[in-house]
Amino acid sequence: MSGRLKSGGAIDRDEVLRFHFDDREYFGHPGDTLASALLANGVRLMGRSFKYHRPRGLLAAGAEEPNALVRLRSGRAAEPNLRATMVELYDGLVAESQNRWPTLRFDVGEVNSLFAPLFPAGFYYKTFMWPASAWKHYEWAIRRFAGLGRAPEPGDPDVYEHRHAHCDVLVIGGGPAGLAAARRATRAGARVILVDEGAAFGGSLRGNGQAIDDAPGLDWVADVVADIEAAADAVALPRTTAIGYHDHNYVTLLERVGDHLPRPESGQPRRRLWKVRARRVVLATGAIERPMVLADNDRPGVMLASAVQSYLNRQAVKVGERVAITTNNDSAYDVAVQLKAAGVAVPALIDLREEVAPALAERLAAQGIELLLARAVVQVHGKYGVKGVDVMRLAPDGERVSGEVRRLDCDALAMSGGWNPTVHLFSQSGGRLAFDETLGAFLPGTGGQPAAVVGAAAGRFDLAACLADGDAAGLAALEAAGITRKGRMPQGPAAEASTAGTPPRNLWQVPTGPGKAATAKRFVDLQNDVTASDLALAAREGYRSIEHVKRYTTTGMGTDQGKTSNVNALGIVAGTLGQEISAVGTTTFRPPYTPATFGAIAGRHTGLNLDPIRRTPMQAWHEAHGAVFEPVGQWLRPRYYPRAGEDMAAAVNREVKATRTSLGLLDATTLGKIDIQGQDAAEFLNRIYTNGWKRLGVGRCRYGLMLHEDGMVFDDGVTARLGENHFHMTTTSGNAGAVLSWLESWLQTEWPELRVYCNSVTEQSAVAGVSGPNARLLMESLGGDLDFSPEAFPFMTWQDGTLAGLPARVFRVSFTGELSYEINVAASLGTALWETLMRAGAAWDITPFGTEAMHVLRAEVGFIIVGQETDGTVTPIDLGLEAMVSGAKDFIGKRSLARADTARGNRRQLVGLLPEDPYLVVPEGAQIVERAGMAPPVPMIGHVTSSYFSPNLGQAFAMALVEGGGARHGETVQVCWDGRSAPAKLCPPKFLDPDGSRARA
Amino acid sequence: MLLITCPWCGVREEHEFACGGEAHIVRPLDSHTLDDAEWADYVFMRRNPKGVQYERWVHNDGCRRWFNMARHTVSHEILAIYKVGEPKPEFEG
């Protein structure tokens, strides 16, 4: 049974922390992780496996843990898929296991194990693709059992933040190599950031008791960290994982600021995402031990030897009373000796190798630990916990086992299948990996960015080598960052070099034993339940690329991204294919290194902080008068102004009717406004717009269409000539920024010879649009120096003057089809203007109207909205705006209008659409087909672009793009949506006042 | 995330900029004499090299000026940044 030792470990026995796991209460100490505390309480079963729901316990002690995923906290603060090995214990912690129902011990999903033969590699592809019609029947059942964890309820109560930082040297990993590098750089005065994913610095030194400079290693660690904390320009961040290594030495760090506390301290975020730009990076990311692929290696109690050692030394937890050890390399020998010293029985150390260095064998003999060479564990006994292992002789070729089966009595198995340098970040940086046949692992090779890889991450595991490596990398980083060293060079740290060892025996799968054991599962990827035979099957089925094998078998996917499984999987696939591992290659390492929550990625950019909201100066008035708003780009615009008892349809009908029959008022401030000046301004507009601009008189306005070079409509609007070399351009509200960028790109890159200057003036002025047959009466009633008679102020002109004492520029343009004036005043006068108009307009029952009524009004007279009638595939000809296209000059997009595809006659063209049911408002986006009752596949001939009810027409109407529609007026088509359909008649897209006389009144 | 040296503002983060696609594409002045394929070549066809790419960038959240960049599409190394109108530097690859 596992449990806590009486002494040792970096825990505070004087303080007791209470916590809950699956509704049971346990106790632990500061210094514990959730994993170590559960082990100390004798809890081994921590989860169920993904596919077979097999009982699972801990494999590891660090970030690579595939099994022990828990859900922490509850409700909106809940968080799934946290590795128990990375959760620091705090008082009151509440965790629950995942992937089981109803309880961990009694899990219904375990029946999956009975059907194990039905879950081979590619199970999902094979099963769910056929028959397709059956999917809807078993989807609901599969869903309950699929996936890892449950998403929390919306509305995370915690705060997250981002921080940008620059440094000379970023050291990733606070083990001996990283600390040596950080110390060297800090002492020279460099700006240093040192990060480690653990709660404390020291890395391997926290668990193995090695000495540095003839003193305990942890004393040296404390010295180095104190140095960094004392330095003015250096920072040491524990609980911080480098999750992404991007271009130009841009590294993202995830700092767990408040995760180790019951709740984050006041004013502190739960997590902080650092975005660091480093001149040099030192990757001291260490190495991750490999499991051995042997029969039933997933039983609770089968763990990495390094994890057994870590729990023993960091938290004084023994993982069992009798711990057998199996290894292919030297590192597990220390673990055996340390276990024995702590009073744990070690029945045997089972080494795959034929021989080891005599010194190693002697160390075991001195402790009375039996050494079994050229042996392998061929079976693990016990379902909810290890009860023993079977050992057999391993043939020299590694393909077979032979001889008598020897059963060893034990309650845990520590295994070491070798070490994988943690090359994830190096690979992300663009570096190439090279497979080392001796180590059986990928090492950092060439390429990448301004960085050095040191210590175990570079395949150098000896402490003395790690220290020397780190020290040298610190020096090199200083040189590269151009920092001159001050004073005399101090000595680098020193440690006793270890004696030459015996190379590991890399065996990617341990053969199974005879009889029933021959069919036992040998897991490669514990998180995704991928076995050695799944991989072999994929290879036999013809998968050659390791990227395909990964996706077919799901090996290396999930939250751990195969940190313990990838190289074993490669070895097995390569073996089945008869290839070298270096030829098969590895899958791509992608950020993040460990999972990052959306909260951390979003930081403060949530809710109102996600995107700026732009409001017009009249916003307060709109709010006070009950407007319902809608977002238009970043703008918030009144959609309609409901009166008591009105729904949206009633309010919009009233606003539309009032504007057509008397007087309406629209806040048009959001219209994009660009000031264009320069001696070539008219020439420039001539190239940008489809129509001609050179002969437009000063004081006049003109509607213009802009195309992209492919001939498709990009924006439209009215532009006024303010002076000989001065224009005022208006654009669609949501498109103003894009249009300005577009204009600048042509001016700067294609026509730098043109003397033209563009500036956004959208927010300089507030704009009120007065519209309706009584608009002129209102304008005349305001008092001022302008003459609004049709002769003095004709349609499509503008004038400056004073209105009701306010300096104003008035454009007589119309988007509603009614007599209209757009009054521009300084933004600061917007509310004064609006209130003046409301007061003076009372005589004509002036009615403020929102965007919805505006859409109906403009559609009644057939005006388009870019982005609604157009979608980037629509030409002016498609819109019936041939008259807008100049034949006399070139303009952007002109030549494309003559391309064969653009000029063909059966393109989708803008038409009006009158549903046969006069009260049926068909949905915008509805598809159009020729007629009802056609046999599938039914060709779609168009779609609805705008659709409303018109109180003026007394019926529903729509606009649509229909193939060859311009020549089909009068024909009936079928509109289809959501399983419904209805007939509608095509007509010209002008429903009211087709000759435009009302606007010209 | 690239670190880009704007010729006018200095070193800035990539998110202040926008990429405007391949540089050194000259708009034909005699487009009416081009056949559809020639015109399509100008409008639609772009190089997609594994190697050195010449492209236009604009400092949107800064000076709003356009400039050119020579960038290696594999390493993302920025080999040169030069103003519009300056000669195109030649790089191997």
Ligand SMILES: [Zn+2]
């Ligand atoms: Zn700039």
